[in-house]
Amino acid sequence: MLAEVGHFSLIIALSVALLQATLPLWGAHRNYTLWMAVARPAALVQFLFVVLAFVSLIALFLQNDFTVSYVAMQSNSHLPYWYKISAVWGGHEGSLLLWVLILAGWSAAVAVFSSTLPLDAVSRILAVMGWISIGFLLFILLTSNPFDRLLPNFPLDGNDLNPLLQDVGLIIHPPTLYMGYVGFSVVFAFSIAGLLSGQLDSAWARWSRPWTLIAWCFLTVGIALGSWWAYYELGWGGWWFWDPVENASVMPWLSGTALLHALSVTEKRKVFKAWTVMLAIITFSLSLLGTFLVRSGVLTSVHAFANDPERGLFILGFLAIVVGGSLTLFAFRASLFQVQGRYQLLSRETLLMLGNLLLMVATFAVLLGTLFPLISDALNFGKLSVGPPYFNLVFTPLAFAALLLMGAAPFIQWKKQEISSLIFSLRWQALLAVVLGIAVPWLYFDRIYWQVVLATGFSVWLAISMLKDLKNKTCHGTHFFAGLAALSRSYKGMILAHSGIAVLVIGACYTSFYSTEMNVRLQTNDSVTINEFRYVWLGVKTRQEQNYIATVGQVDVYRGDSLFARLYPEKRVYTVRQNVMTEAAIDGSLMRDLYVAMGDSFDDGAWALRISHKPFVRWVWLGALISALGGGLALTDRRFRLQRAASSAAAEGGAPGLKVNA
Amino acid sequence: MNQKKTWLYLLPLLVFVVLGALLLNSLGKDPQLLPSAKIGKSLPNFKLPVLGEEGSFISAEQLKGQVFMLNVWATWCPSCRIEHPVLNQLAAEGVIIYGLNYKDTPDDALNYLQTLGNPYKKVISDTRGDLGLDLGVYGAPETYLVDANGIIIYRHVGVVTQENWLSTLKPLLEQSRHTGTDERGKK
Numbered sequence: 001m002l003a004e005v006g007h008f009s010l011i012i013a014l015s016v017a018l019l020q021a022t023l024p025l026w027g028a029h030r031n032y033t034l035w036m037a038v039a040r041p042a043a044l045v046q047f048l049f050v051v052l053a054f055v056s057l058i059a060l061f062l063q064n065d066f067t068v069s070y071v072a073m074q075s076n077s078h079l080p081y082w083y084k085i086s087a088v089w090g091g092h093e094g095s096l097l098l099w100v101l102i103l104a105g106w107s108a109a110v111a112v113f114s115s116t117l118p119l120d121a122v123s124r125i126l127a128v129m130g131w132i133s134i135g136f137l138l139f140i141l142l143t144s145n146p147f148d149r150l151l152p153n154f155p156l157d158g159n160d161l162n163p164l165l166q167d168v169g170l171i172i173h174p175p176t177l178y179m180g181y182v183g184f185s186v187v188f189a190f191s192i193a194g195l196l197s198g199q200l201d202s203a204w205a206r207w208s209r210p211w212t213l214i215a216w217c218f219l220t221v222g223i224a225l226g227s228w229w230a231y232y233e234l235g236w237g238g239w240w241f242w243d244p245v246e247n248a249s250v251m252p253w254l255s256g257t258a259l260l261h262a263l264s265v266t267e268k269r270k271v272f273k274a275w276t277v278m279l280a281i282i283t284f285s286l287s288l289l290g291t292f293l294v295r296s297g298v299l300t301s302v303h304a305f306a307n308d309p310e311r312g313l314f315i316l317g318f319l320a321i322v323v324g325g326s327l328t329l330f331a332f333r334a335s336l337f338q339v340q341g342r343y344q345l346l347s348r349e350t351l352l353m354l355g356n357l358l359l360m361v362a363t364f365a366v367l368l369g370t371l372f373p374l375i376s377d378a379l380n381f382g383k384l385s386v387g388p389p390y391f392n393l394v395f396t397p398l399a400f401a402a403l404l405l406m407g408a409a410p411f412i413q414w415k416k417q418e419i420s421s422l423i424f425s426l427r428w429q430a431l432l433a434v435v436l437g438i439a440v441p442w443l444y445f446d447r448i449y450w451q452v453v454l455a456t457g458f459s460v461w462l463a464i465s466m467l468k469d470l471k472n473k474t475c476h477g478t479h480f481f482a483g484l485a486a487l488s489r490s491y492k493g494m495i496l497a498h499s500g501i502a503v504l505v506i507g508a509c510y511t512s513f514y515s516t517e518m519n520v521r522l523q524t525n526d527s528v529t530i531n532e533f534r535y536v537w538l539g540v541k542t543r544q545e546q547n548y549i550a551t552v553g554q555v556d557v558y559r560g561d562s563l564f565a566r567l568y569p570e571k572r573v574y575t576v577r578q579n580v581m582t583e584a585a586i587d588g589s590l591m592r593d594l595y596v597a598m599g600d601s602f603d604d605g606a607w608a609l610r611i612s613h614k615p616f617v618r619w620v621w622l623g624a625l626i627s628a629l630g631g632g633l634a635l636t637d638r639r640f641r642l643q644r645a646a647s648s649a650a651a652e653g654g655a656p657g658l659k660v661n662a
Numbered sequence: 663m664n665q666k667k668t669w670l671y672l673l674p675l676l677v678f679v680v681l682g683a684l685l686l687n688s689l690g691k692d693p694q695l696l697p698s699a700k701i702g703k704s705l706p707n708f709k710l711p712v713l714g715e716e717g718s719f720i721s722a723e724q725l726k727g728q729v730f731m732l733n734v735w736a737t738w739c740p741s742c743r744i745e746h747p748v749l750n751q752l753a754a755e756g757v758i759i760y761g762l763n764y765k766d767t768p769d770d771a772l773n774y775l776q777t778l779g780n781p782y783k784k785v786i787s788d789t790r791g792d793l794g795l796d797l798g799v800y801g802a803p804e805t806y807l808v809d810a811n812g813i814i815i816y817r818h819v820g821v822v823t824q825e826n827w828l829s830t831l832k833p834l835l836e837q838s839r840h841t842g843t844d845e846r847g848k849k
Contacts, residue, residue, distance in 0.1 A: 153743045153778070278674055285678070292685070320682055327675035334671045371681075374688040577765075 003068050006056030007147040013049035013104070014137040016042050020107075021130030024123035028197070036123040040111040043126050046133065047108035054101045057088055057146055067154040070094060070146040076160035076576050078547045086171040087161040092311075093146035095174060099291070100136045102175070102182045103129065110186060110211075117207065124193030125186075132185055135318045143311045160576035163548070169229035177222030177249060181287040183215025184256060187263075188284035191277045192326055195333045205267035205276065210635055212263060212280075216256050217631040223249050224624035232584055237517065237595050237612045239620055240508075242391045247370040248290030251363050255283040258359035265352050269414060271343065272353065274334040279356075281330060285323040286363070292319055293370070344416040351412050355405045358398055365394040396451065399505060403458035406498050407433075410469035429468065433461035445514055445615075455509035459502040466495045466502075493634025500627030507619025517612040523605065530613050533594060534558040537609065540601075548572040548581075553607065555596050557587065569598045569609075593617050705732075705812045706796035713763055713785035714772050720786055722812060729839050730758040731831070732806040733782070733822070734799050736766040737774045742803045745821040746778050752827065753781035757835070761785035764794045764802050807831065809838040 020042035027035025057070075061084045066072040074087045074094070089098040107129045114122045140146070164170075187208045194200035226249065231239040240246065259279040266276045292315040343349040368375075369390050411425050437457025441448050473491075474483025484492075520528050522537040529535070538554040550572045557565040567585035574581065584597040592615040599608030709721040733749060735742040753759055761782035763771045768787055775785075788794055797806065807816040816834050818826065 150743070155737075155743070274671065282674065316682065316685055319685075323678055324675065324682070327678055331672045331675050371684065374684055378684055378687050 002056050002059055002063070003065070003147040003149060006053040006060070007145065009049045009053040009056065010137060010141060010145075010147075013046050013053065013100075014134065014141065016046040016049065017130045017133040017137060019130075020046060021127050021134055024130075025127035028120040028123040028127070031120070033119065036119050039123040039126040040114075042130070043104075043107040043111040046130075047104040050097075050101050050104040054088075054097055057094065057097060058085055060147075061085065061088055064158070066156065066158050067149050067151055068146075069148045069150045072150055072155050072158045074158065074161055076158040076547070078576065079158075079161055079166075080546055082171065083161055083166050086165070089174050090161050090165045090170075093140070093144045095178075096136065096140050096144055097146055098175060099178055099182060100133065100140065102178045103133055103136065103185060106182055106186055107133065110189075120197065121193055121199075124196055125189045128189035128192045129185060132189075132322065135322065139311075139314055139318065143314055157576075160547070160574065163572070163574040163577065163579045163581045164233065166547075166574075167229065167233055169225055169233065173222060173225040173229055176218055176225060180215050180217075180219025180222050180256075181249075181252060181290065183211065183218060184252060184259075184280075184284045184287050186211040186215070187259065187280045188326075191280040192329065195277065195326075195329050198333065198336055200273055200277065200337060202267045202270055205263045208280070209260070209263050209267065212256065212260055213631050213635050216253075216260055217628045217635070219249070219253050219256060220624055220628040220631065223253060224621045224628070227624075228621050231617070232586060234582075237515075237584070237597065237610065237614065239511070239617060242369070242388045244370050245290075245294055247366050248286075248293045251366050251370075252283050252286040252290065254359050254363040254366070255279055255286055258356045258363075259283050261352050262356055265349060269343070269349055271349055272356075273337040274330075275353075275356070277334065277337075278330060279360075281323070281326045282363075285319070285326075286367075288315075288319050288322060292316060342415070346412070346417045346419055346422070348409065348412045348414045348417070351405055351409055355402065355409075358402050358405070362395065362398045365398075366391070369394070400454055400458050403462050403502065403505060406501065407458070407462040407465040410465055429461060429464050432464055433457045436460045445510075447514075449513055452509055452513050455505055459506050462502040463499060466499050470495060488637055490634040490637035493630040493632070493637070496630030496633060497627045498630070500623045500625070500630060502623070503619050503626055504623025507616045507621075507623055510616035511614050511620065515612060515614045515617075517610065519599070519608065519610050521602065521606050521608050526606075528611065530611060532559055533564065533613065535596070535609075535611055537607065540607070545572075547576065548574045550583075551598070553585075553596075553598050553609075555585065555609075555611075557594060565594065567594070567596045569596045571598050588618060590618060590622075591615060701814055701817060703814060705806075705808055705814060706793065708786075708793045708796070710793060711768075711787045713761070713768055713787040714775075715784075720784060725760065725808070726812045727810055728758055729807075729809050729835055730760055730783075731835070732760050732762055732808055734762045734764050734794065734797075734802050734804040734806075736764045736802045737770040743778070745803055745823070746781070748822050748824060748827065749781040750779045752822075758783055762793060762797075763787050763789075764799060765789065765791040805831070807834055807838070 019038060023035045024039035024042075027033070027038070060068050060071050061075050062081060064071070064075065064077045064084075066075075070091065070093045074091045075084055079087065087094075089095045107126060110122070110125060110129070114125075117125075190204060190208045190211075191200075194204050223246075226246065227239045230241065230246075231237070259276065262272050262276040262279050265272050292312070372390075407429070408422075408426065411422060434457055437453045437460060438448075440456050440460075441452045445452075470484075470487075471480075473487060474480050516530050518528060518530060522528065524537060524539040527534050527536040534557070536556045536558065538556060540551050540553045543550045543552055550570045553569050553571075555567040555569065556563060557567060565587040567587060569585040570583040572581045572583060573579070582597050584595055586596075587594040592613060595610075595612040595614055597610045599610060601607050705722045705725065707722050709719050712718045712720050731752075735746075749759060759781050761784070763785050766787075766789065768789070771785070771787070775782075786793065791799075803821060805818040805822050806814050807818075809815050815838050816831070818831060822831065
């Protein structure tokens with residue numbers, strides 16, 4: 001019964017989405033207020049029915065209804081209830097439903113928080129989002145219905161959730177990531193609406209910014225969570241694998257970052273409009289492409305789901321309509337935008353454009369690397385993968401160049417900057433970067449590499465630049481803290497976000513160059529020494545849990561003669577699928593992680609162990625979180641709120657809202 | 663100048679069209695096919711109990727001399743129930759199918775076959791999943807086509823349906839019945 005409720009809710013949601021996609025669009029074109037007025041209620045009703053479908057699916061999982069094929073595939077009666085809930089998005093069908101739920105949620109949010117916008121703009125925006133929703137709802141209903149029944153031969157118990165996904169990280173990682181992916185649909189819809197109406201002024205950019213920023217923050221946190229999960233769950237001790245699925249998430253992040261900056265230039269300086277619109281289209285297209293790559297099975301991945309060409313064909317067709325359509329629209333309409341601002345070669349505008357180009361080159365490089373197996377296959381070279389060496393080679397110089405630009409940005413004026421004064425204001429910063437770049441790795445580590453020197457130097461350069469700018473801006477007043485409080489939150493957010501990148505680069509670089517890893521075979525009470533730590537293997541015990549049996553090892557870590565840490569790595573056998581999972585034991589701290597993972601046992605009672613010493617690895621996630629925090633801080637800037645209040649007052653007074661903002 | 667710019671605006675679209683063609687070209691090709699390449703290699707050596715025949719064993723050597731399908735299945739696998747009627751039908755048509763009961767308990771498996779019918783000439787009982795591991799089984803159901811020399815000629819991941827039987831599996835089986843050893847030379 002519940003499955004049918006869910007199924008019908010989806011069908012109703014599809015019908016409402018059809019209304020939302022057509023009537024308001026036509027109404028906006030013909031200026032029929034009544035038709036345009038359909039947009040907001042339709043978005044809310046659609047959201048309601050998708051929520052109903054999603055809740056039904058959760059209930060089916062909680063009730064262990066194995067007559068539903070998807071539940072039988074993904075769940076098991078012995079699964080703890082929180083994993084039953086997260087199992088809802090553990091497979092293909094459910095994660096698509098989550099996608100649609102989040103899209104409907106974003107549409108509803110636009111419907112609620114758009115009082116400052118003129119009705120025709122809201123109508124077009126919600127209509128575009130309605131079209132996207134139609135595509136995905138059709139996809140679910142036609143090819144991937146999570147409510148399909150397995151009758152009359154249904155299994156008595158389920159196939160269990162893939163043990164890899166039985167983890168807290170995987171409960172929150174997909175929703176966070178999807179919030180990011182799908183969040184870019186808002187700015188995409190804005191851009192398409194602008195292209196359709198031909199009105200893209202700076203108010204458009206100002207209105208898109210907070211939405212883009214929220215999506216960006218979610219995506220940043222989502223990627224960081226995914227990386228953290230891979231680190232402790234896969235048991236290889238790596239935090240990034242350049243896997244197609246990871247690349248699929250990092251591409252929209254890169255172009256979304258470019259988009260954020262381009263939006264700010266468009267808003268403040270009224271230049272780069274066409275470029276910004278293109279970025280908005282590309283960013284959302286990359287989110288869709290990511291979905292295609294993960295769902296269609298054209299590439300192999302550690303996270304791969306079932307591969308099904310029929311589904312792939314559907315997504316590809318959908319992609320062709322959405323992306324092809326928007327880019328065609330862009331090609332014909334973009335020349336309408338007129339550049340209003342003027343700027344010189346050396347100016348903040350140029351600098352931001354350079355930064356944008358770097359980000360887009362990086363995006364393209366990742367795209368190329370990810371699709372390389374397909375390209376080489378199409379050219380009959382066989383399926384070749386480029387692998388991490390390619391990505392590292394391409395990314396390192398791009399990252400350094402980005403750090404260089406970020407560090408110079410605060411000291412370059414809008415419109416025009418004198419080169420002599422720029423050099424003058426940067427000279428100490430540059431010197432200090434060189435000195436510390438060499439000194440820090442020299443003093444802290446026993447070996448030194450030129451990449452490490454560069455990474456340290458550029459990160460120091462960025463960090464000093466941020467501090468110096470903060471000091472310049474606060475010390476006009478009496479006190480530092482008074483000055484700090486007076487600064488706008490979006491400025492402080494920028495400082496935080498950029499500092500986070502410096503932290504991330506340091507972490508990524510140091511952990512790549514200075515990690516020590518050993519694969520050893522140890523008998524009980526044997527020990528091995530890595531750096532200043534001695535690891536003693538004390539053998540294993542077993543432990544029975546609800547849905548797995550764990551073999552728990554114990555490793556005592558000594559520093560000198562004193563006990564420093566006790567680590568309990570595990571090997572788990574999940575009873576239903578008989579899968580073996582490795583749970584690494586980690587002693588974490590800011591400056592280094594001690595990481596122990598169990599391998600196989602030998603007949604003589606010895607165990608294979610992988611022991612690693614990973615300096616600075618936490619800085620990677622810390623940096624990402626600091627960046628996301630910066631984004632969040634900027635989001636609370638009173639400018640966004642004030643403008644909303646001001647223009648809603650104006651809108652009530654009958655004046656067209658957009659003009660007020662412009 | 664303006665003309666030039668318009669062309670520039672078309673560029674993203676062109677890039678996307680190329681990309682789309684590339685993706686279309688790759689659709690339906692199994693990404694597992696090459697990396698997991700057991701194709702063209704012999705069936706791994708094994709000696710495992712035969713399901714439902716107490717004390718009798720079966721080995722790779724015994725399977726030689728016939729072209730057959732090796733179907734990996736289990737009672738815990740819902741998709742296996744979906745393909746089971748298709749397998750029954752193929753068996754009735756005279757296709758030789760061996761079962762590989764993967765990570766399963768023999769009692770459950772026998773029960774399952776009694777209820778749903780038995781399309782298999784014999785079922786290899788791989789309770790620990792050793793042969794599955796050697797084969798590189800990704801999950802159940804999977805189906806392998808093996809020729810008379812014991813060489814794996816094809817691996818099918820997922821459910822066997824009437825459509826993919828007719829479009830892929832059947833032609834391959836017939837081809838290897840005729841050509842026999844030709845496949846071996848191709849690595």
